[in-house]
Structure formats: C-alpha cells, structure tokens
Amino acid sequence: MSARTIARRSLRAFAPVVAMVALVTLAMAVVATAIPRSVDGFLTAGLRYDAAQVSALGRDVEAQGAADLDFSPGDGDGMSEGASETWGLFDEQAEALRSAQPRPLRDALGRADYTVVTTPEPFAVSSARTVSLGYDPRFLSRITVVEGEAPAAGPRAVPGDEPIEVIATAPVADALEWPVGETRLVDLADRLQQPLTLSGIFEANDPDDGYWQHTTATLTPVIDRTNTEPLVFGTVFADAPGFTALLDGVAPFTPRLSVWFPVEVDSLETSTSAQLAQQLRKFSSAAQQVGDPGRASMLFGSNLPDVLEEAAARNASSQAILATILAGPFGLAVAIEILVARLAAARLKASLALLAARGASATQRRLLLAVPALALGVVATAVGVALALLLPGGTVGVLGWLAIAATALAPAVLLVVFAAGSDGMAPRLRRRVRSVGEAVVVLVAVASVASALQRGAATSGGSPGGSVDLVAAAAPLALTLLGCVVTLRLYPVVLRRSLAAAHRTRGIARFLGLARALRAGSAGLVPVLAVLIGVSVAVFSGVLTSTLTAGTETASAARVGADIAVDDVRLDPESVDAVRSVDGVAAVAAISSDLFHRITPENQPRFQATLLLVDPGELAMVQQGRPGALDLPDLAPSSDGTVPLVASERVADALAGETTVLLDYSTDVTVVAPPVASEIFNTSANWVLADIANAEELNFPSPVLAGQLVVRLDPGASVDAVTADIVGLVGADATVSTPESVTALRSANPAVGGVRTATVLAILGSALLSAAALALTTVLDGRSRRASLALLGTLGLGRRQARRTVAWELAPLSAVGLVVGVVLGAALAAIVLTTVDLRPFTDGIDQPGIVVDPLLMLAIGGGFALLLVVTVAAAAARATPRTRSLATDEGWDS
Numbered sequence: 001m002s003a004r005t006i007a008r009r010s011l012r013a014f015a016p017v018v019a020m021v022a023l024v025t026l027a028m029a030v031v032a033t034a035i036p037r038s039v040d041g042f043l044t045a046g047l048r049y050d051a052a053q054v055s056a057l058g059r060d061v062e063a064q065g066a067a068d069l070d071f072s073p074g075d076g077d078g079m080s081e082g083a084s085e086t087w088g089l090f091d092e093q094a095e096a097l098r099s100a101q102p103r104p105l106r107d108a109l110g111r112a113d114y115t116v117v118t119t120p121e122p123f124a125v126s127s128a129r130t131v132s133l134g135y136d137p138r139f140l141s142r143i144t145v146v147e148g149e150a151p152a153a154g155p156r157a158v159p160g161d162e163p164i165e166v167i168a169t170a171p172v173a174d175a176l177e178w179p180v181g182e183t184r185l186v187d188l189a190d191r192l193q194q195p196l197t198l199s200g201i202f203e204a205n206d207p208d209d210g211y212w213q214h215t216t217a218t219l220t221p222v223i224d225r226t227n228t229e230p231l232v233f234g235t236v237f238a239d240a241p242g243f244t245a246l247l248d249g250v251a252p253f254t255p256r257l258s259v260w261f262p263v264e265v266d267s268l269e270t271s272t273s274a275q276l277a278q279q280l281r282k283f284s285s286a287a288q289q290v291g292d293p294g295r296a297s298m299l300f301g302s303n304l305p306d307v308l309e310e311a312a313a314r315n316a317s318s319q320a321i322l323a324t325i326l327a328g329p330f331g332l333a334v335a336i337e338i339l340v341a342r343l344a345a346a347r348l349k350a351s352l353a354l355l356a357a358r359g360a361s362a363t364q365r366r367l368l369l370a371v372p373a374l375a376l377g378v379v380a381t382a383v384g385v386a387l388a389l390l391l392p393g394g395t396v397g398v399l400g401w402l403a404i405a406a407t408a409l410a411p412a413v414l415l416v417v418f419a420a421g422s423d424g425m426a427p428r429l430r431r432r433v434r435s436v437g438e439a440v441v442v443l444v445a446v447a448s449v450a451s452a453l454q455r456g457a458a459t460s461g462g463s464p465g466g467s468v469d470l471v472a473a474a475a476p477l478a479l480t481l482l483g484c485v486v487t488l489r490l491y492p493v494v495l496r497r498s499l500a501a502a503h504r505t506r507g508i509a510r511f512l513g514l515a516r517a518l519r520a521g522s523a524g525l526v527p528v529l530a531v532l533i534g535v536s537v538a539v540f541s542g543v544l545t546s547t548l549t550a551g552t553e554t555a556s557a558a559r560v561g562a563d564i565a566v567d568d569v570r571l572d573p574e575s576v577d578a579v580r581s582v583d584g585v586a587a588v589a590a591i592s593s594d595l596f597h598r599i600t601p602e603n604q605p606r607f608q609a610t611l612l613l614v615d616p617g618e619l620a621m622v623q624q625g626r627p628g629a630l631d632l633p634d635l636a637p638s639s640d641g642t643v644p645l646v647a648s649e650r651v652a653d654a655l656a657g658e659t660t661v662l663l664d665y666s667t668d669v670t671v672v673a674p675p676v677a678s679e680i681f682n683t684s685a686n687w688v689l690a691d692i693a694n695a696e697e698l699n700f701p702s703p704v705l706a707g708q709l710v711v712r713l714d715p716g717a718s719v720d721a722v723t724a725d726i727v728g729l730v731g732a733d734a735t736v737s738t739p740e741s742v743t744a745l746r747s748a749n750p751a752v753g754g755v756r757t758a759t760v761l762a763i764l765g766s767a768l769l770s771a772a773a774l775a776l777t778t779v780l781d782g783r784s785r786r787a788s789l790a791l792l793g794t795l796g797l798g799r800r801q802a803r804r805t806v807a808w809e810l811a812p813l814s815a816v817g818l819v820v821g822v823v824l825g826a827a828l829a830a831i832v833l834t835t836v837d838l839r840p841f842t843d844g845i846d847q848p849g850i851v852v853d854p855l856l857m858l859a860i861g862g863g864f865a866l867l868l869v870v871t872v873a874a875a876a877a878r879a880t881p882r883t884r885s886l887a888t889d890e891g892w893d894s
Contacts (some may be wrong), residue, residue, distance in 0.1 A: 004340070007870065018376065022379075025407060025408075029382075030335055030385075032388075032400060032404045033384065033385045033404060039322055039392075039394075040394025041392060043754070044268070046269050046754065047400075047748050048266065052265050054264070054307055055210075056213045056214065059302065061300050061301070061302040062258060062300060063258035063301070064256060067256065068257075071086040071089070076091055079667065080138070080240060082153070083241055083242045086240070090290075098261055104275060109263065112259055116256065116257050117256055119253070119254045123184050123187070126622055131176065133166065133234070133246075134215060135255075136686065137241075142211060147196070148200025148201060149199055150239075151238050152165050154241075154245055160194070163183050163195035164194065164198040164532050165196075167238075167297060168199070169203065169218065169219050170203075172221045173201060175232045176221070176721050178236050180198050182197070188253070196236070215235060217233050243255070249535040263302070273315070277312070283389070310726070310840065311840075318755055321606070321832065322755070325537060325541055326758075333550050341414035350368070369412070377407070377409060406537075415855045438847075445481065448479075449479060453835065481639060483824040487528075487529065487820050498514050499511065499514040499515060510808045511745070514808055517810070517812055528813040530774070530818045531821060532774030534767065534818075535817060538825065538864065540829050541760075543850065547849075548752075548848075549757065549852045550848065553743055554844065559739075560737050560738060560739050561682065563712055564713065566726060567707075567708050568735045569730045569734045573706075575729065579711070582725045582726060583722070587622045587711070590708075590716070592692065593707050595683075596610075597610070599662070599663060601654075601662075607686070610683045610686060610758035615692050616632045616635055622711065628680070635672075641740035642660075644670045644671075644690070645663075645672065647671050648685055649685075650685040651688055659886045668699075682708050715766060767867055774875075814868040
C-alpha cells in the first residue's frame with residue numbers, strides 16, 4: 001500500500017480530529033494577527049485624535065521673524081501668476097529644509113506654507129479701524145472671489161499716490177465699514193500715508209483649513225470691546241509679487257514673515273511617536289537656516305511634542321492594561337490547544353500502538369505525527385493571517401509575528417508531546433522539573449509584585465511617563481501564573497479530603513464523581529485553570545471598566561468645576577448679574593484674567609504668568625461638594641498692605657520656595673502656600689490668583705471684565721434650559737461646558753474607547769473560551785465516562801444517580817476555578833490599577849481610586865456560575881443518553 005493511500009485513509013479516518021485542529025489553529029492565527037494590529041490601530045487613532053484636537057496654530061511647526069528673503073525666481077508650483085519670479089527660490093529653500101530632516105519627522109511635515117503680514121495700521125478716518133496687509137503667493141488658490149475681482153499688481157514704490165489693491169472677506173469688510181471699490185488712506189509713521197483700494201470680496205474654499213488659524217483676522221475680524229470705542233483689526237491680502245515694493249525706499253511698513261510646516265495628522269504612528277517627539281524637540285532647539293547662510297535664521301516651535309509624549313504615556317498604560325487583559329484569553333486559547341492536542345493524541349493512540357508493534361521506531365512515529373501536523377498548522381495559520389489582514393488595524397509588530405510562528409508550530413509540537421506517552425520524560429525527572437518551575441514562578445511573582453508596588457507608590461502622584469521597569473511590568477502575568485501554581489497544588493488536596501468525606505456518606509454518586517475527578521489528575525487541572533483564568537480576567541476587566549468610568553466622570557466634573565462652565569466671554573458686572581437672575585441658577589462665580597504679568601522673585605529668574613481674579617466666597621459657594629473644589633486660603637491684604645496670591649503648581653516650581661515677589665516691577669505680593677492644582681481656569685498652567693477685591697492694588701486693567709463663569713444650578717433645574725438662557729445673554733460665541741459634555745469628549749478618544757472595548761470583549765471572550773475548554777474536557781473524557789457509567793448502569797446505577805455522578809465530577813473544578821478566579825481577579829485589579837497610570841485615560845490631575853460596581857460584579861459572577869451549571873448539565877446529559885446502542889461506549893442502556 002502506497003504512502004499516499006495510507007495518508008488518504010488516515011485523513012478520512014481522523015477527519016473530525018483534523019478539522020478540529022485546523023479550526024483551532026486558524027482561530028489562534030486570526031487572534032494572534034488581529035489583536036496586535038487592533039491595539040496598534042486604536043492607539044494610533046488615539047494619537048491622531050489628540051493631535052487633531054490641538055489647533056493648527058499650536059500643532060504645526062512654525063517660526064516667525066523678519067521678512068529677510070531672497071526674492072529670486074524658482075519653480076513656484078501652484079503660485080499665482082508672476083509670483084514664482086519673486087517667491088520661487090524661497091519656496092524651494094523651505095522645501096529643502098523639510099527634505100533634509102530625518103524620518104519620521106520628514107514624513108510628518110507637509111510642504112511649507114508662509115505669509116508676510118505687516119503690522120496693523122489705522123485708517124486716516126478712524127484710529128479704531130486698523131488693517132494689516134498680507135502677502136502669500138498661493139493665496140488665490142485657497143479662495144473664491146465672490147464680488148469684485150482679485151487684486152491687480154501693486155505699485156513699484158510704497159508709500160505713494162498709487163493705491164494698493166486688496167481683497168477681504170465680507171465680515172472683515174463690514175467690520176471695517178469698507179465697501180468694494182472704495183479707496184482708503186492708512187496713516188503710516190513719519191506722517192506718511194498710503195491709499196488702499198478694496199477690489200473684491202472672497203470666501204475661503206475650506207474655512208476649516210489650518211491655514212486660516214495662522215493668518216489672524218483674515219476670515220473674521222478681531223474686535224476688542226474693552227475700550228469705550230471697540231477696536232477693529234482686520235487682515236486683507238494684496239497681490240503677492242507687489243510685496244517687494246514694501247522693502248524698497250523709505251516704506252515705513254514693518255512686515256513679519258511666518259513660515260510653518262503643517263503637521264500631517266494622518267501620518268502619525270504610535271510606533272514612531274517617541275522618536276518623532278525627540279526629533280521635533282531637536283529641530284526646535286536650534287535656529288534653522290531657511291535659504292542662504294547670509295539670511296537670518298529662524299527658530300521653529302510646536303506643541304506637538306507634548307501631545308506625542310502624552311500619547312506615549314497613555315500607550316504605556318494601555319499596553320500594561322492590555323497585557324493583563326489579553327494574558328487571560330491567550331492562556332485560555334493555549335489551554336484549548338492543549339485539550340485539542342490531547343483529544344487528537346487519544347484518537348491516534350491505538351494506531352500508534354499498532355505501528356509500534358509492527359516495528360516503527362519512536363522517531364518514525366513522531367515524524368509521522370509531526371510532518372502532517374506541521375503542514376496543517378502552517379496552512380491553517382496562513383489562512384488565519386490572511387483573514388486577519390483583511391480587518392482594519394495597524395502593524396503586527398515583532399511580538400505578533402512571534403505569536404503567529406508559535407501558532408503554526410503548536411499543533412505539531414503538542415501532538416508529538418501528548419502522543420509520545422512513555423517515550424517522554426521520566427516521572428521523577430518530570431516532578432523535579434515541575435518543582436523547579438513552580439519555585440521560579442513564585443520568586444518572579446513576589447519580586448515583580450514588590451517592584452510594581454514600589455514603583456506605583458513612587459509615581460502615583462508624578463507625571464506620566466518614565467522608564468519601563470520590566471520586572472514590574474511582568475507582575476500581572478506572574479501573579480496569574482502564581483494563582484495557577486497554587487491551584488495546581490491545592491486542588492488535588494481538596495479533592496482527596498472531599499473524597500474521604502464522601503466515603504463516609506450514603507450514596508455512590510458523590511464518591512464516584514469525586515473519585516473520577518481525582519483520577520483525572522493533571523488532565524482535570526487544565527479545565528480548572530481555564531475557568532480560573534477566565535473568571536480572573538473578567539473580574540479584572542469589570543473593575544477596570546468601573547474605575548475608568550468613575551474616574552473620567554470625576555475628572556470631568558473637576559475640569560468644569562461646577563454644573564456649567566462658560567468660557568470665551570467678556571462680561572461686565574451687570575451682565576454677570578443678569579446670568580445670576582436666570583431661572584434655575586443658584587450661584588455664579590466670575591473669573592477675570594489678564595495675560596503677561598511679570599513676576600520677579602528675589603533669587604530666581606523673572607517669568608510671566610496670567611493674573612486671575614475671583615471672589616473666593618462666590619467660588620466656594622459654586623464648588624461646594626464638587627470634585628476638585630478649590631480650598632482657597634484667606635486672600636485679604638495683610639496689615640502692611642501686601643496682597644496675598646495663590647499660585648499654580650507650575651508657578652510654585654518656578655519660585656522654588658520663595659514667597660515674597662514683585663509683580664509687574666512695582667507691587668509687592670506674597671505667594672501663599674500650598675500651590676493649587678486645578679483645571680477649571682481657561683488659561684495656561686502659569687497663573688496666580690487673587691481676590692477680586694484687590695484688583696486696584698494689583699493694577700488689574702479697568703474695567704474688570706469676566707472672561708469665564710462657573711455656575712451652580714438649583715436642584716432639579718434643567719441643564720439644557722439654563723444653558724440656552726445663558727447663551728442667549730452672553731452670546732453664541734461663548735463656549736459652554738458641562739461635566740457630561742467633557743466626559744463625552746474625553747471618551748470619544750479612540751485609544752480610550754479601544755481599551756474599554758477590549759475590557760468588554762475580554763469579559764465575553766473569557767466566558768466563551770472557558771465554556772469551550774470545559775466542553776472539550778467533556779468530549780475528551782466522554783468515551784471513558786460513558787463506558788463506566790453504562791457498566792455501572794448494568795449493576796443498578798440509575799440515570800439520575802449517573803447524572804449526579806457527572807455533576808460531582810465536574811462541579812469541584814468549576815467551583816475551585818470560580819472562587820480562585822474571583823480572588824485572582826481582585827488581586828490583579830489591586831496591583832495593576834494602583835501601579836499603572838490611569839490619568840491618560842481620565843484626563844484627571846490625580847490617579848483615580850479603584851471603584852467596584854456591585855451590579856457588574858454580580859453579573860460577571862452570576863454569568864460564569866450559570867455558564868458552568870449549563871456546561872455540567874450538558875455533560876451529564878451527554879454521558880447518560882436515552883437511546884439504546886450495542887456499543888458500550890455509546891449507550892447508557894447497553
């Protein structure tokens with residue numbers, strides 16, 4: 001008989017086993033490929049989400065300086081007619097600077113954009129109307145002229161009698177009260193004047209393009225209403241080649257060049273975020289030469305490195321959490337593969353024994369198993385990888401490819417190990433190896449947990465990030481392995497004692513079931529560990545979900561500081577009182593701010609900070625009982641007239657312990673300890689706060705206008721109704737926030753959503769995998785169980801007693817797995833959630849405390865208990881069928 005015939009008959013005879021091995025291998029390959037891609041995908045999406053939330057002005061890499069350009073011809077792709085003759089060379093030089101950067105920085109930056117804008121100059125008819133001239137050689141490609149026409153070429157000399165044609169948006173033209181076709185004179189220095197003619201009105205092709213954030217007051221004017229007569233400032237654009245006229249002769253205009261490289265958000269990747277942040281900081285730390293060495297160099301800056309580093313901190317936390325979550329399903333999947341290999345080996349045992357009787361050596365028998373199993377594993381893995389690559393996601397990564405390779409090899413290795421039988425390791429050596437391995441697990445678990453607790457205590461109040469402690473990072477896996485080791489040692493002891501107790505009771509079902517469970521030995525421990533790991537992962541995931549949900553809600557409430565926060569307003573006291581009179585409003589605290597106040601410590605460098613004014617009593621009333629409420633000290637002036645201030649943590653660090661400082665070179669103030677950590681103020685982290693009653697002593701600009709309101713509502717008041725009334729008073733341009741809206745915004749981050757989705761999938765996946773492991777266990781031992789019970793049935797064992805026997809056989813492993821799993825899950829939550837920084841997920845100042853949702857825990861525990869009961873009942877029913885069969889292993893009534 002040919003080898004091909006033997007292989008064909010073998011495949012036909014063992015088709016169910018082959019199909020099961022292929023199916024499990026394919027599923028493992030899909031998981032091994034999809035999980036790392038999914039993790040990389042949602043972490044990258046979270047990074048891009050964070051970058052997109054930052055304004056283009058803060059995200060892009062920008063420099064400003066004098067308009068020291070080499071106006072020479074160049075390619076000038078996309079420039080308006082004639083512009084490449086003057087702007088072309090500079091365009092090429094800016095692109096050369098970008099191209100010279102290393103990757104990934106070069107790929108993250110788009111082609112340079114740039115504008116030249118003059119300082120604001122007042123119209124001769126009104127000093128309250130000021131205008132700046134803008135020049136951009138690609139400007140016409142960004143707009144559509146909706147009235148009039150584009151600016152014509154400008155005069156050769158400025159200032160002069162020939163007007164400069166300009167174009168503006170309708171809001172700017174209306175605010176400047178400037179109709180199309182009208183010529184206006186602007187007043188320049190040295191009593192010079194220059195006529196400007198508004199030639200047309202334009203609309204932006206893409207108003208959301210980040211370009212318009214860099215060109216201030218172009219789409220909409222800037223209006224300063226703090227003065228008696230509002231000051232209007234608008235930017236209009238002239239023909240780009242005419243800019244050279246401003247640099248010739250005695251033109252008194254002061255042009256300023258802005259050059260920026262737009263950040264390509266869609267090019268950002270988690271895998272290169274740390275390297276990109278480092279390259280950006282290096283690029284921004286030194287002046288860059290744009291153009292010839294004789295020209296002025298420019299210092300670029302961007303807030304993107306901060307975003308990248310915050311995302312890196314969240315990624316580190318995500319990976320620690322996901323490692324804990326995924327370790328369980330991975331362990332369950334391995335357990336299932338082991339059970340499938342044992343099942344296949346059991347089916348092949350008789351055939352292997354026949355081959356051995358006919359003279360086949362142990363090596364031949366192993367090769368006969370390994371080669372087809374290896375081919376099956378490779379093919380099934382390749383199909384699984386191909387299917388997983390069809391799903392959206394990021395890169396697989398090195399660890400992912402290692403997992404894929406292990407998946408392909410697993411069927412051959414496991415089948416050979418379980419089919420080897422007596423050819424394997426000697427029992428005494430096997431016990432010794434097991435003891436050494438368990439000792440290593442215990443030592444690693446103790447060391448990693450101690451290191452994790454020490455690291456968590458040291459960093460829980462610090463900033464995210466820091467070096468990775470590999471020993472601490474192994475704590476979740478080591479703790480899970482420790483739980484398995486303890487269970488492996490205690491489970492047989494519990495069974496033996498239970499068997500001894502059952503021997504003294506009436507009835508055979510309990511004794512027989514426990515005896516069969518004990519006889520299963522290590523075979524019965526695999527489903528115990530499957531249940532243990534599944535329950536522990538589900539409990540940990542449930543606690544994580546509750547903690548993140550509660551932590552995000554608390555952090556959002558602390559960020560808002562009240563029921564409603566109103567930002568981006570400028571309200572006088574009468575307007576604030578009008579808000580207080582709105583139905584449903586219980587209290588209002590007004591916050592006033594003024595930028596760029598100079599603080600001069602005695603022994604530290606001078607720096608700038610924002611000065612905030614608030615009524616402490618009103619603020620305390622609004623924030624009473626709220627998370628993150630400010631506990632302000634007495635801010636009344638001291639007996640010597642010195643005004644007390646409280647400082648942010650950033651300012652306190654800059655002061656380095658000094659308390660008496662000079663404010664704006666003339667006012668002595670005292671900084672009162674301790675510093676304040678709060679996110680409610682709509683300003684930078686550098687701020688000091690004083691009582692609004694001290695506004696005059698602090699030389700705060702008059703009149704004192706509120707730029708922010710925090711509002712407390714009456715119990716039962718409608719947030720939507722009150723918000724609508726407030727917006728009607730303060731204007732639609734105000735930004736209104738509530739704790740719920742901030743929570744929704746923070747939860748919309750794909751990285752945060754990905755972790756939460758992973759916890760839900762981990763709970764469901766653990767339950768399904770545990771059920772699969774138990775089902776495979778019942779299939780594996782099904783023949784011997786049915787045969788034994790059928791034999792006992794001939795001796796008078798009733799079907800009900802038989803089913804109770806099966807229940808007593810499987811119930812101990814289910815109960816032990818459930819109880820130890822709950823304890824292990826709680827331990828994992830206590831270790832991981834106190835040592836992993838969760839602030840990148842909640843956006844809070846403080847690490848959130850662990851929160852246990854009783855209803856969720858009851859649902860998880862009850863769900864697993866129900867799952868185990870159903871599995872045991874199904875196994876009992878299968879072991880005692882009602883159909884008659886002649887085969888002793890197929891029928892109860894045989």
